[in-house]
Amino acid sequence: xxxxxxxxxxxxSPGQSxxxxxxxxxxDVGGYNYVSWYQQHPGKAPKLMIYDVSERxxxxxxxxxxxxxxxxASLTISGLQAEDEADYxxxxxxxxxTLVFGGGTKLTVL
Amino acid sequence: QLQLQESGPGLVKPSETxxxxxxxxxxxxxxxxxxxxxxxxxxxxxxxxxGSIYYSGSTYYHPSLKSRVTISVxxxxxxxxxxxxxATAADTAVYYCASLPVVQAVIHYYYYxxxxxxxxxxxxxxx
Numbered sequence: 443x444x445x446x447x448x449x450x451x452x453x454x455s456p457g458q459s460x461x462x463x464x465x466x467x468x469x470d471v472g473g474y475n476y477v478s479w480y481q482q483h484p485g486k487a488p489k490l491m492i493y494d495v496s497e498r499x500x501x502x503x504x505x506x507x508x509x510x511x512x513x514x515a516s517l518t519i520s521g522l523q524a525e526d527e528a529d530y531x532x533x534x535x536x537x538x539x540t541l542v543f544g545g546g547t548k549l550t551v552l
Numbered sequence: 553q554l555q556l557q558e559s560g561p562g563l564v565k566p567s568e569t570x571x572x573x574x575x576x577x578x579x580x581x582x583x584x585x586x587x588x589x590x591x592x593x594x595x596x597x598x599x600x601x602x603g604s605i606y607y608s609g610s611t612y613y614h615p616s617l618k619s620r621v622t623i624s625v626x627x628x629x630x631x632x633x634x635x636x637x638x639a640t641a642a643d644t645a646v647y648y649c650a651s652l653p654v655v656q657a658v659i660h661y662y663y664y665x666x667x668x669x670x671x672x673x674x675x676x677x678x679x
Contacts, residue, residue: 478665487669539612541601
């Protein structure tokens with residue numbers, strides 16, 4: 443079970459859109475529609491932002507959206523705001539009741 | 553509204569067993585709607601799922617930790633626990649507990665994500 447691959451960092455200016463990719467294999471991301479995304483501010487616990495590829499929990503702004511194509515899932519944040527600056531982690535179901543995370547992406551709002 | 557809180561020693565000696573407890577409030581650990589899980593994050597690194605447990609006692613572990621991990625549930629105290637044996641410096645991390653909503657498929661109960669997280673507790677393995 444290898445970690446999913448995410449870019450180490452992405453950046454964007456306020457108001458712009460950014461997309462964070464999460465690449466796995468047919469045994470995890472590509473095999474199931476069960477990708478979730480978490481936002482983590484420094485020193486804080488992760489917060490669920492997207493589940494089941496594209497579903498948003500209540501309270502999460504609709505600026506956050508998720509999608510998947512093949513073995514790669516994506517998180518898109520539109521209308522970037524300063525408070526979106528954080529680390530983002532993807533997570534996928536990998537079969538047999540196991541979960542695998544990505545290495546994390548640091549989002550910088552310029 | 554569910555709340556989870558981790559507790560346990562912040563310092564563990566190498567080769568000893570790391571033990572943590574997660575106390576659930578705002579809901580019952582016997583709820584059929586949730587699995588309960590542990591996730592850790594080494595300093596400056598990413599998240600790693602450790603394992604999950606259902607109130608019935610069914611447990612699932614990360615393949616690379618399976619030989620050292622035990623997760624158990626104490627329904628009388630509304631708590632679940634993590635034990636990681638033969639601890640090394642590599643086990644130094646912030647440990648989080650979390651709830652995992654159940655998805656039922658025929659007779660099986662699955663989980664696919666963590667919705668509520670505890671604040672985390674730092675554990676250092678050092679002599």
